[in-house]
Amino acid sequence: MDAINSSVALNITVVHPEFFFITGLTGIQYSRYYYIFLFCIYFIAVIGNSAVLLLIAVERSLHSPKYIGVFNLALADFCEANALIPNMMKTFLFDSNYISYNACLANMYFVFFFTTMQCSTLVVLAYDRFIAICLPLRYHAIATNTIMCLIFSAIWAFNAFMMALIVSLINRLSFCKSNVIQSFFCDHGPMYRMACNDNRINYYLAKLNMILYLIVPLILIVLSYICILFALTKVTTWEGRLKALKTCVTHLLLVASLFLPVTSIYIYALINSLSANARVISASLAYAVPPMLNPIIYVLNTAEIKDLIRKMIKKKSGPMNTKTVSLHQSTGVPVAEWPVPDSHKTLWRFLGFGNFYRRFSQVAVLLSALTSPKVPFRWNPQAQVAFDNLKSRFASAPVLCVPDSERQFIVEVDTSDVGVGAVLFQQMANDGKVHPAPTSPTGSALQNGTTISVTGSGGSTGSGGVVSLVGGVGAALLGLDGLFPAGTPVPTTPSSHAGRGPLGADSAYRQILPQALRSAAAV
Structure with missing residues (x-):
């Protein structure tokens, strides 16, 4: 009976505010221009990723294991940009800093879910490059379209479960002191730190999230490229080595654009404390820029897509009649x-x-x-x-x-x-x-x-x-x-x-x- 009473008492003390207030940039006179700059990045990201998605979906020659991975990355980029930046525009350009409790949790879920999909997809693409270079004769047996679809289905399901778990446990927290989120969206870290009650579970899940989607992906990608470099030592000519490495350039650029900014922010935060404005600017760029760069990297560094675009242009310019x-x-x-x-x-x-x-x-x-x-x-x-x-x-x-x-x-x-x-x-x-x-x-x-x-x-x-x-x-x-x-x-x-x-x-x-x-x- 005492246990039941204590549980009831605990439930009574849990406070969920009707609204949260998102601060964004504070004390900066021309902060609106920064948000307009982010909107320009968003516009380019949506157009570029939409074009990549449409091109891969329509062109049957791109229905291969590698491009299943590229399709998933473009889809994650497209969805992450739409989950984050339009809400920022509404919040900061139209002075609507208040967001309802449930809308805040939904915003947190989708932003983190699609961000984790970006990290996971780059690991799968590293696996694809590892098989292609280290086991070339077995590539078409190991990396088939069916296997890649199963891998991505499992990743989507697992990431959806993990983010649902992290977001749902926010409901156990009581926000009795403040409802002001020091960030540019409903960020998990600033939110659970505002809690009046025990937030250790949320703290451990935040650390687990960082391990699963930042440290582990980087370790797996580095290990895959160590194996690739070791396999290339067996190639007798430098020309052959460079040709094999050239197929990895696109993937390495994608990895750098996503992981380098986030890793730099984490390392700097461990050494020096970041101000609220510096954290907002650095983190918002780390979220917004990769979805814009990725489709540009596909077009400029992928021979298949460049050749396909060339053929489409030639086909449109070529004379044709209906007879x-x-x-x-x-x-x-x-x-x-x-x-x-x-x-x-x-x-x-x-x-x-x-x-x-x-x-x-x-x-x-x-x-x-x-x-x-x-x-x-x-x-x-x-x-x-x-x-x-x-x-x-x-x-x-x-x-x-x-x-x-x-x-x-x-x-x-x-x-x-x-x-x-x-x-x-x-x-x-x-x-x-x-x-x-x-x-x-x-x-x-x-x-x-x-x-x-x-x-x-x-x-x-x-x-x-x-x-x-x-x-x-x-x-x-x-x-x-x-x-x-x-x-x-x-x-x-x-x-x-x-x-x-x-x-x-x-x-x-x-x-x-x-x-x-x-x-x-x-x-």
């Missing part, structure tokens, strides 16, 4: 002026431009014979005629058509003594001719139920060789004799692409052609 894909005049001129090959290498470069497209293969027979390193390179009149003929065909327009998902697609397969080939075609309504359909993003997608006709051309049967699938599918070592009879329609079904959306032309190549070509090598 056919024609060669622009600026593209045709360099092809027509292609210099005469003077070595095996330059000839291979020219032939590679044609990608061994089957309609060019007969013309290229004489040129292909000159590419053998066992045969001395001797340019002759017959080769010149074939060279001029190929240049003319390369520059002829229109070459490709924009695929129409409502019309039938044709997979044309062929073998001969000089090569093998398989190309996706479509007959266009405007000219009645059959054109190859590109599988780049300019092409339309094949919808469910679209009919694909597999046709085989006659000719003597070769022993198999390199087949090139026009439109970016690439080359594969395949023979050719068609598994399906000529003209067999092959309807696409939802199960054929495992719920990944419309079956694109690339998917048609990958899923239908292997069946059509598998038996050819034995012929």
